[in-house]
Amino acid sequence: MxxxxxxxxxxxxxxxxxxxxxxxxxxxxxxxxxxxxxxxxxxxxxxxxxxxxxxxxxxxxxxxxxxxxxxxxxxxxxxxxxxxxxxxxxxxxVNAVHSRLIGELTLGLTDNMLTDPNSPVVDVLGAFHQQEPEVKINLQVAAPNEVERAVIEGRFNIGIVPQHHELPGLEYYDLYHETSLFYCGHNHPLFNTPAARLSLNTISQYDFIAPGYTHSVMLKEQFPQLKACATSYQVEGIATLILSGQYVGFLPKHYAALWHDKQLIRALLPDTLSYQVPFKIIVRRDSRPNLLRLALLKAFKESDITPL
CATH class of the missing domain: 1.10.10.10 (Winged helix-like DNA-binding domain superfamily/Winged helix DNA-binding domain)
Structure with a gap:
């Protein structure tokens, strides 16, 4: 039938x-x-x-x-x-024939960005809403590779990710840099070791947590002495293992500040064991013009905050 x-x-x-x-x-x-x-x-x-x-x-x-x-x-x-x-x-x-912007804009962020004083995201979104109150922001938080995929597929209009590579389907714009330092927990043997006795050779004898995300490749090239004995794909997972007192590893400095201020973790050789990751705004290459996306992208590109 x-x-x-x-x-x-x-x-x-x-x-x-x-x-x-x-x-x-x-x-x-x-x-x-x-x-x-x-x-x-x-x-x-x-x-x-x-x-x-x-x-x-x-x-x-x-x-x-x-x-x-x-x-x-x-x-x-x-x-x-x-x-x-x-x-x-x-x-x-239709927005193109109006002097005001109306509609919904989906922004994808990477997790654990909020506590970074270098990030302009909070200030930009606040100012953007004041300027364009009829634009509805749909804010999504996901892993960097998921944000990239959603932008390429058109599900997210704009994304903000730590850049470890460049995909041909995306355009990248500078936003800010995130600094990571190398930490151990307060129960770890290195926590009370005098700074004068610390060396990369000494630290490399202890179990290291390798991040499962992309910049682990960069860490292997920059610090080949570190031997991974654990892995986590989330910053919170790395922090958990460090706080256990059995592992050492890298954490974003802003994220680690809570435990560092409480003397629950210690940064080891901060002048040597550190690295920076650029955070980028991403949009889909060759996508059709979208006034909402262009307006928010302009707001991010024109952001001017003083790093703390």
Missing amino acids: KRSSLSGQIADIDLKLLRIFKTVVECGGFSAAEVELNIGRSAISRQMSDLETRLDMHLCQRGRSGFQLTEHGRLVYEATQELLVDLEKFRAN
């Missing part, structure tokens, strides 16, 4: 249902989407059923076996992505 095609105009309720469906797919199921959508699972299930009725299609399998898209669901998800991108392009184009 031939299915009936989508009839009538696409209404606001249809767009709402499609956005809910997109969120459920990207969260991997109803349970995970509850927090993202801020509505209960039963309400999500009901609205998904309404969408399936509206489209006359079975979009997903849900039950004890987990959440899984049907073939129709996969096609509707891809069409939904295209539709929402086109709607945002339409809104951006």
